[in-house]
Amino acid sequence: MKKIIYTLLLAAGVIFTFGACSKADNNAPGLGTGTGGSLARFTIYGNYLYVVDGTTLKTFNISNPKNTVQVSSIEVGFGIETIYPYNGNLFIGSAMAMYIYSLGNPEQPRSEGMASHVRACDPVVAKDSLAYVTVRSTNNGSSCGGSVDALIVYNIADLRNPTTIRTIPMQNPHGLGITENTLYVCDGQAGLKIFNVNSIANLALIKTIGGYNFYDVIPYNDVLICMVEGGMVIYDIADQQNPVFVAKTF
């Protein structure tokens, strides 16, 4: 009899334990790779972490999280600030240029092409055969030098020869983000600028959202996560070109 009770107690304990585990699992964030903003210096692509510091691109194999191993270090150029992965390539923004590296061999990113531009700070995002870069001048307190504030659109159909398609003046541009048909540009105090990018010929500013000093943005499913002065602001972008304020963290 005692044995049966013990068995029952044990079984109950086991069920309880598993119950607790599955509850914890429900709260666990889950698997996969996350999404960063355009100002990031760390990015993950496949089983690799890519890191840019002042002048170099470092590659780490993260297959074994207990033993992350640096597998390469490549000199890219002066004043590197940002890294953005897209479609098997890395787009690296520096104070002088946008660099493109391909990841055919993920352990040894290969230099494909670059586009020099005016001296400025310059995060990059890309979609299909276009790359979008903002350049911000020293006039706006950047330490990158330069005197131009603009959004520059490059044709990257030929990675080895990016060509400028459009230059759109901005006031104080920082980070940017892109979805299927919408580009979000953080123009500092001048607001969040929303462009229709369905057709590059008709690249058009649809609207500007003010009220905050916008620094960076992540379009993430149906929310737009904005880094602003003071913290974070979230918009609903179920309608991508018409963000609706949801909440802020400050």
Added chain:
Amino acid sequence: MKKNYFLVAAALAMAFASCNQANLKRDEVWVPIYKDKAEAKVILNLPAQQVRSGGKIYAYNNYVFQLEQNQGIHVYKLENKKPVPVKFIQVYGAQEIAIKDNLIYTNNFKDIVVLNITNPQEVAVESRIPDAFSLNTSELPPAKGYFQCVDSTKGMLIGWEKQDNIEATCIY
């Protein structure tokens, strides 16, 4: 006698020099905040905090993260698209974040640290890669003006605060 005059002159010069030194005391001087080197490497789970100097942002499943520059990582859970504060992970020197399979890759000054967030309430250090992120961190305050130069013998620089009536040794 002449010698004495010279001494007086020297003393006066000294006095004026120190007067000038005293004049260097200014208001609104940026002063570095230091953390002891051993303490600066401690990763801690803390309750959620207000954002003071918000940094980079990151999205991972239904969680969003914002760096607190040089202090750590704010963790929020998205509920009905609203960010609900979950906790704050103390990581001094942190500027960067990327996440894969419940592992946060961030920087603790020049070290890259890997943090396990399988249980977001109890973030654990998975591994550390020393000196993997050799960013030449700025030793300048967040805004132009008078400041006290960074003295690395005093510890790791984790931030700046403005103080009044204090000597400024540098300006930019």
